Amino acid sequence: MRRRDFLKIGAAAGGGLLIGMHLPALARAEEASGLAAPFAPNAFVRVGTDDIITVIVNKSEMGQGVYTSLPMLVAEELEADWSKVRFEAAPVDPAYNHPVFGIQMTGGSTSTPSEWERFRKAGAAARIMLIAAAARQWNVDAQSLKAEKGFVVHVASNRRASFGSLAEAAATIEPPKDVPLKDPKDFKLIGKSTRRLDTPAKVDGSAQFGIDVKVPGMFTAVVARAPVFGGKVVSFNADQARRVPGVKDVVQVPSGVAVIANGFWPAKLGRDKLEIKWDHGANANLSSTAMRAEFSKLAQTPGLVAKKVGDPAKFLAGAAKTITAEFEVPYLAHATMEPLNCVVDLRADSCEIWTGTQFQTGDAAAAAAIAGLKSTQVKIHTTLLGGGFGRRANPANDFVAEAVHIAKAAKVPVKVVWTREDDMHGGYYRPMWYDRMVGGVDDKGNPVAWTHTIVGQSILAGTPFEQFLVKDGIDGTSVEGAADLLYGIPNVQVDLHTPKIGVPVLWWRSVGHSHNGFAVEAFFDELAHAGGKDPYELRRTLLANQPRMKGVLELVAQKANWGSRPPAGRGRGIATHFSFESYVAQVAEVSVSKAGDVRVHRVVCAVDCGRVINPDSVKAQMEGAIVFGLSAALKDAITFEGGRVQQRNFHDYQMLRMEESPEIEVHIVPSTESPTGVGEPGVPPVAPAVANAIFAATGKRVRRLPIGRVTV
Amino acid sequence: MINLKVNGKQVTADVDPGTPLLWVLRDALGLTGTKYGCGMAQCGACTVHLNGEAIRSCVKRVSDAAGKEITTIEGLSSDLSHPLQKAWIEIDVPQCGYCQSGQIMSAAVLLAEKAKPTDTDIDEAMSGNICRCGTYPRIRRAIHRAAELKANGRSAE
Numbered sequence: 001m002r003r004r005d006f007l008k009i010g011a012a013a014g015g016g017l018l019i020g021m022h023l024p025a026l027a028r029a030e031e032a033s034g035l036a037a038p039f040a041p042n043a044f045v046r047v048g049t050d051d052i053i054t055v056i057v058n059k060s061e062m063g064q065g066v067y068t069s070l071p072m073l074v075a076e077e078l079e080a081d082w083s084k085v086r087f088e089a090a091p092v093d094p095a096y097n098h099p100v101f102g103i104q105m106t107g108g109s110t111s112t113p114s115e116w117e118r119f120r121k122a123g124a125a126a127r128i129m130l131i132a133a134a135a136r137q138w139n140v141d142a143q144s145l146k147a148e149k150g151f152v153v154h155v156a157s158n159r160r161a162s163f164g165s166l167a168e169a170a171a172t173i174e175p176p177k178d179v180p181l182k183d184p185k186d187f188k189l190i191g192k193s194t195r196r197l198d199t200p201a202k203v204d205g206s207a208q209f210g211i212d213v214k215v216p217g218m219f220t221a222v223v224a225r226a227p228v229f230g231g232k233v234v235s236f237n238a239d240q241a242r243r244v245p246g247v248k249d250v251v252q253v254p255s256g257v258a259v260i261a262n263g264f265w266p267a268k269l270g271r272d273k274l275e276i277k278w279d280h281g282a283n284a285n286l287s288s289t290a291m292r293a294e295f296s297k298l299a300q301t302p303g304l305v306a307k308k309v310g311d312p313a314k315f316l317a318g319a320a321k322t323i324t325a326e327f328e329v330p331y332l333a334h335a336t337m338e339p340l341n342c343v344v345d346l347r348a349d350s351c352e353i354w355t356g357t358q359f360q361t362g363d364a365a366a367a368a369a370i371a372g373l374k375s376t377q378v379k380i381h382t383t384l385l386g387g388g389f390g391r392r393a394n395p396a397n398d399f400v401a402e403a404v405h406i407a408k409a410a411k412v413p414v415k416v417v418w419t420r421e422d423d424m425h426g427g428y429y430r431p432m433w434y435d436r437m438v439g440g441v442d443d444k445g446n447p448v449a450w451t452h453t454i455v456g457q458s459i460l461a462g463t464p465f466e467q468f469l470v471k472d473g474i475d476g477t478s479v480e481g482a483a484d485l486l487y488g489i490p491n492v493q494v495d496l497h498t499p500k501i502g503v504p505v506l507w508w509r510s511v512g513h514s515h516n517g518f519a520v521e522a523f524f525d526e527l528a529h530a531g532g533k534d535p536y537e538l539r540r541t542l543l544a545n546q547p548r549m550k551g552v553l554e555l556v557a558q559k560a561n562w563g564s565r566p567p568a569g570r571g572r573g574i575a576t577h578f579s580f581e582s583y584v585a586q587v588a589e590v591s592v593s594k595a596g597d598v599r600v601h602r603v604v605c606a607v608d609c610g611r612v613i614n615p616d617s618v619k620a621q622m623e624g625a626i627v628f629g630l631s632a633a634l635k636d637a638i639t640f641e642g643g644r645v646q647q648r649n650f651h652d653y654q655m656l657r658m659e660e661s662p663e664i665e666v667h668i669v670p671s672t673e674s675p676t677g678v679g680e681p682g683v684p685p686v687a688p689a690v691a692n693a694i695f696a697a698t699g700k701r702v703r704r705l706p707i708g709r710v711t712v
Numbered sequence: 713m714i715n716l717k718v719n720g721k722q723v724t725a726d727v728d729p730g731t732p733l734l735w736v737l738r739d740a741l742g743l744t745g746t747k748y749g750c751g752m753a754q755c756g757a758c759t760v761h762l763n764g765e766a767i768r769s770c771v772k773r774v775s776d777a778a779g780k781e782i783t784t785i786e787g788l789s790s791d792l793s794h795p796l797q798k799a800w801i802e803i804d805v806p807q808c809g810y811c812q813s814g815q816i817m818s819a820a821v822l823l824a825e826k827a828k829p830t831d832t833d834i835d836e837a838m839s840g841n842i843c844r845c846g847t848y849p850r851i852r853r854a855i856h857r858a859a860e861l862k863a864n865g866r867s868a869e
Contacts, residue, residue, distance in 0.1 A: 658848045
């Protein structure tokens with residue numbers, strides 16, 4: 001696929017509603033259901049003659065609640081009976097492309113913001129057509145009818161007809177040209193905490209993730225991949241592997257050698273018996289220590305300027321006091337609980353794929369190219385994702401492409417399963433970053449100048465996104481959360497070095513904000529103290545022109561009792577961050593033991609994400625983001641020695657556990673603004689809030705993640 | 713052939729006796745509610761009950777499970793009626809949901825042993841189960857809630 005076909009950034013909002021569009025995939029589903037023809041007014045809604053409303057969701061459910069929030073948008077305008085609403089994963093079709101990114105994908109905390117209008121319109125159009133059908137049947141004016149809880153009602157004659165009973169007639173109605181939406185004050189469902197539609201299947205074992213898929217004649221493949229990124233197979237001996245009972249075949253593919261067996265266990269045993277000679281290639285000497293030294297050296301000189309306001313050099317020189325600090329964060333693995341996997345059934349004229357992906361269009365195109373098929377011959381079934389966090393939105397399509405290669409070579413349907421170790425070693429990490437910050441305050445302690453030099457790999461370089469989002473050598477995701485500093489500091493420079501390193505990198509929940517949030521907010525705290533200011537009060541002062549951020553800051557301070565003395569032995573730290581158009585502030589309450597062990601007792605969070613669809617879901621995302629961010633802040637690092645990743649599994653790449661999980665309180669700022677991102681914005685403030693709390697508790701500054709043990 | 717008793721039913725599986733129970737459940741018996749997360753008893757996604765005890769099925773040889781009562785998430789209840797399932801739904805615990813079978817199976821043993829578990833009991837019983845989505849605060853609430861539901865159910869009998 002050519003790049004310009006791949007991505008059309010800034011395309012109009014999806015070309016509207018796709019009224020009247022009947023997808024072949026939906027027609028097949030109708031036949032299979034054995035029901036009379038349902039009413040499918042557009043790509044997103046199907047009204048069954050059994051009164052069941054099926055919302056076809058074009059976003060992947062990876063825990064963020066999108067299989068509930070997008071159906072809520074449809075149900076609100078349709079006036080559906082919520083108990084009759086079901087979800088279904090969309091097939092891959094341009095009708096389901098992201099309205100802004102122009103491909104079918106889930107990411108960037110954009111699912112609700114980008115579909116906010118389209119899904120409501122899909123519901124409203126269906127309602128208008130159902131009402132029109134009833135008007136025709138009863139020979140009354142459509143204006144005299146209303147829809148409520150799954151029925152069309154004629155109040156004057158007390159007649160009622162269920163949506164299902166009108167479905168067939170509605171399918172013959174001309175779709176409306178004008179689809180007005182409700183006044184938000186009339187919302188019945190939007191804004192009310194609503195239980196997730198996918199929960200029941202997730203508590204009885206019936207939820208189907210990619211790894212659970214089984215298709216007729218399927219074998220399981222486990223792959224031996226290069227121990228060093230970019231390594232290649234020179235030769236291999238599979239004699240021992242083939243002798244393992246259950247092993248069917250061993251095939252070489254571009255990524256390594258795949259053992260195919262009648263189940264995971266024999267495939268893994270077979271893989272363990274392979275003897276492979278590798279050419280480790282150019283990355284055989286990768287070392288975190290060496291990279292750190294290189295990054296640190298680069299940080300001492302300014303890079304390409306991403307933002308410049310005023311004259312920072314001059315005002316730093318004239319400042320009453322200046323401070324300098326360097327911050328560093330490591331490579332991070334997404335470590336989704338469900339390791340990567342993909343099922344492929346490849347035939348002469350079709351390629352059917354079952355996987356939990358965030359990146360359908362690209363994956364389908366990659367599969368088509370490998371299979372030698374047209375992309376219309378590739379069918380992707382998006383299963384539930386056992387966590388995504390960005391790892392399953394890979395422009396390199398790694399886990400899908402590899403599975404198609406294996407199916408092609410093995411000539412049987414295969415399920416490729418990555419072991420935890422494979423997943424941990426599989427790359428596409430959050431990049432390692434090194435930040436050097438210099439700040440100056442005047443004689444009253446007010447910040448006058450701020451410079452921030454960022455060093456780290458580009459995520460977008462070499463991807464189809466590069467042409468849109470890398471400008472003048474600056475990857476926008478490298479400087480996000482730094483170049484858009486909200487604080488009113490008069491002289492600011494943010495610059496960037498982008499070293500080229502052979503580690504595959506990718507977006508990781510909150511992307512560039514995941515490191516810039518830490519550096520900016522931890523350094524801000526240092527600068528406040530350098531000027532003798534309370535870090536909360538200084539933030540308030542410098543956010544005078546940022547009412548929404550000031551709003552969450554004040555709310556979190558109030559809820560966390562900022563001015564009061566914390567419980568004995570604890571320190572409080574505060575941080576804010578703006579990302580994915582949402583405003584978040586957090587206060588962490590932390591203690592440090594004599595041995596230096598950090599305990600996060602409580603995190604209070606305030607968020608302004610515009611109008612809220614499902615408040616409980618927003619709270620859940622903030623809670624989850626805080627725990628996710630704490631694992632990174634306290635524990636996680638992917639490091640390299642001799643080109644090899646040093647971590648293997650959850651014993652040496654540790655997650656926060658129940659006993660370490662803090663009490664979390666989330667407060668949502670009521671808002672009538674358009675909805676903004678929710679999945680990611682809760683992550684960036686956690687690490688700096690904790691670092692700042694450690695300073696409050698101990699007087700020690702934390703400038704390197706993971707924090708691990710603090711030297712007290 | 714290995715004879716197993718899974719969720720009250722006698723089944724046989726034609727597998728190597730050294731195969732971990734997890735893969736027999738998933739690949740041979742089609743019980744995919746039990747999940748693979750780490751393969752080394754670090755994450756708890758594969759938790760099942762063996763004679764009423766929570767075990768990590770990814771490191772349990774299937775031959776060691778023969779002749780014992782194995783319960784998986786599919787066998788916890790047939791109709792979402794277990795107090796933990798009710799509480800999990802009421803509090804909307806799951807996000808991605810992948811770890812939740814294991815979480816619930818660990819919690820079920822806790823609840824069977826302690827009618828009213830404390831936060832410390834929960835920490836002890838649940839810290840072997842990782843949730844990458846960070847649903848711990850809700851799991852904690854849901855276990856307390858399930859204990860209430862269970863107690864109410866008993867007093868109503």
